[in-house]
Amino acid sequence: FDVWTANGRMLAGRGIETKIPYTVDADGRFTKDAPGFEGAQVITDKGEKGNANDVVIKALAASGHLVARGRLKHQYPHSWRSKKPVIFRNTPQWFIAMDKPYGDAGVPDPAAPAPTAGGNADTLRNRALKxxxxxxxxxxxGENRINGMIAxxxxxxxxxxxxxxxxxTVFVEKESGTVLVDARVNAAIAEAFEKEGADAWFTDLDGARxxxxxxxxxxxxxxxxxxxDVWFDSGSTHAFTLEKRPDLATHRIVDGGKDKVMYLEGSDQHRGWFHSSLLESCGTRGRAPYDVVLTHGFCxxxxxxxxxxxxxxxxxxxDIIKDSGADILRLWVAAADYSDDLRIGKEILxxxxxxxxxxxxxxxxMLGTLAHFSEEIRVTEPAxxxxxxxxxxxxxxxLGPQVEEAYRTYDYKKVVNLLSQFMNTELSAFYFDVRKDALYCDPLSSHVRKxxxxxxxxxxxxxxxxxxxxxxxxAEEAWLERYPEQKAGEGSVxxxxxxxxxxNWFDPELAERWTKVRRVRRVVTGALELERAAKRIGSSLEAAPEVHIADPDxxxxxxxxxLAEICITSGVRxxxxxxxxxxxxxxxVPGVSVVPMRASGVKCARSWKYFDPATAxxxxxxxxxxxxxxLRELQRTA
Structure with a gap:
């Protein structure tokens, strides 16, 4: 078959009829194009092997054209559901041309010469590639993958x-094989389908309707x-969602709106839904039905x-939602590299x-701390x-632009990494740790606290x-806890x-200075960790270390x-x-060394800092x- 079709032009030039006969019909029987064997079954209606092999072999033997015969066990295509053999048969099919130029009416012009693939002709292939x-x-x-498939x-x-x-839904003239093209007939078929569905075609056995x-x-x-083909069905879905639903129609950027349309599916859909949608839409609309295609791996x-x-x-x-809640599942998805296959299980979760x-x-x-905040104490100027x-x-x-850019590029793993690192390292382990003393113990009038x-x-x-x-x-739970007036349905995060x-929040010079400050702090906290491990101190507030700095910067x-406040000690020398x-x-951190020392004085009953009792x-x-x-300010407000 492959050799014959590949040499079709050469054979036709020699006056040889190159039309491929349709030798097996839809019931698995030989047709009249197999003279002498018409009606023999290649495969039965139950999916079993028919009598065609025996009939043909006997005819070959009887005519003296059989060289040899034998049995061979081999792998053969089969239906994975019924486990029955599948046969290949040559049959007429309906095609959509990839390389015929479009005519003025927006349909391929049958009279135009078929161009080679590529070029600048307005063909379905070139529309899709653009x-x-x-x-x-x-x-x-994903672009290279589908580009290669289309090309x-x-x-x-x-x-x-x-x-x-x-x-x-097509009628073909029996004598000439010409397709009937009549807008009135098509409109009648469409109207019947709107009311009755696809059965309208099957119940009209002769087409008279x-x-x-x-x-x-x-x-x-x-x-x-x-x-x-069912892929043609799935490829048409954009026409019945984006263009039919009032809340989606004309929202797309190309239609004058401001929204992008994303198709989201597994990576196997480059040859499936993404592919058929692209061809169907390029053929009928001249453009892709989507602006963004995001593909993911498999679980x-x-x-x-x-x-x-x-x-x-x-x-x-x-099960995950039942045991841990939906947000755990969402966090796992967002933190995963979805471009590859995703692993999941109890230990990973x-x-x-x-x-x-x-x-x-x-x-x-933060919610507990903000219970003490009001607009009256807001400090409006960062300076x-x-x-x-x-x-x-x-x-x-x-951080804000980094998070927004990660969302814009669908890099949710980066969003999780950025926010987790900031909230755990920058806030919980540093800023909140340092500022707990001022927030809990400073007077109400304290500018630092405000x-x-x-x-x-x-x-x-x-x-x-x-x-x-x-x-x-x-996030919604936290938001409504912070703004309870929105719980009545008037607001949501x-x-x-x-x-x-x-x-005026952006201050890179300050950030550079504090990078150096935190390097010094790391040496201090490292020294105190050893003191704690050796049980020479319990809390870091029991320490008042000597910090030697040789580096002038x-x-x-x-x-x-x-520095004592920054290192959470009772003092620093x-x-x-x-x-x-x-x-x-x-x-x-060269140029910095720490000599751990215990704080002197007595322990404050309120802040736990050690201080000179003579100053009390x-x-x-x-x-x-x-x-x-x-305490005095609290007593006055009580």
């Missing part, structure tokens, strides 16, 4: 010979009984094996349960805030809106835009700052120089003067 370039593919490798594919076979499906009213004799026409078990009920390795989404717990606890802490608060505002200004509360308010709004697309329920940083960075040999050092006030002898002032 549409691929105009589409955003996520990940980008190299033959004409599109859209017909199938099945007992079910959407029919190809659609032919006679317009002067055509049903006896002269053959009603096509082939059905459309595997923890060992990377395909999930199967028989193996018992299936992780069902409803444990990691995300812990990640979620940390994120949720950070939001809970009036302490450096630590200005640093956090800078980090928000720096500034910190203002920054926590900004942090909450930014982080909650940034997390909302992923932790849908958690999902109706908010991403919180944006103000221009680092010394300048910490100048003017309360700064000393210029390298420090003694036995001092604690970190290899990656008579009315509050067991707390620091700072805490005494705070």
């Amino acid at each position: 549409a691929i370039k105009d589409t955003e593919w996520v990940p980008a490798a 190299n594919r033959p004409d599109w076979v859209v017909s199938r010979q099945r007992a079910w499906g959407v029919p190809i 659609f032919l006679r009213p317009f002067g055509y004799d049903p006896a002269l026409y053959e009603r096509v009984t082939d059905v459309l 595997l078990d923890e060992k990377g094996e395909k999930m199967s009920k028989s193996k018992g390795n299936v992780t069902a989404p409803q 444990k990691t995300f349960v812990e990640t979620y717990r940390k994120l949720r606890n950070t939001m809970r802490w 009036a805030m302490p450096e630590l608060e200005r640093l956090m505002l800078h980090r928000l200004a720096e 500034s910190a509360l203002t920054v926590v308010d900004h942090l909450f709004r930014c982080l909650t809106t940034w997390l909302a697309p992923i932790l849908v329920f958690t 999902h109706l908010e835009l991403f919180a944006a940083a103000q221009e 680092l010394r300048a960075a910490v100048s003017g700052l309360d 700064l000393v210029e120089g390298e420090g003694p040999a036995e001092a604690f050092r970190l290899a990656d 006030e008579r009315d509050h002898p067991d707390v620091t003067p700072r805490d005494a002032k705070a």
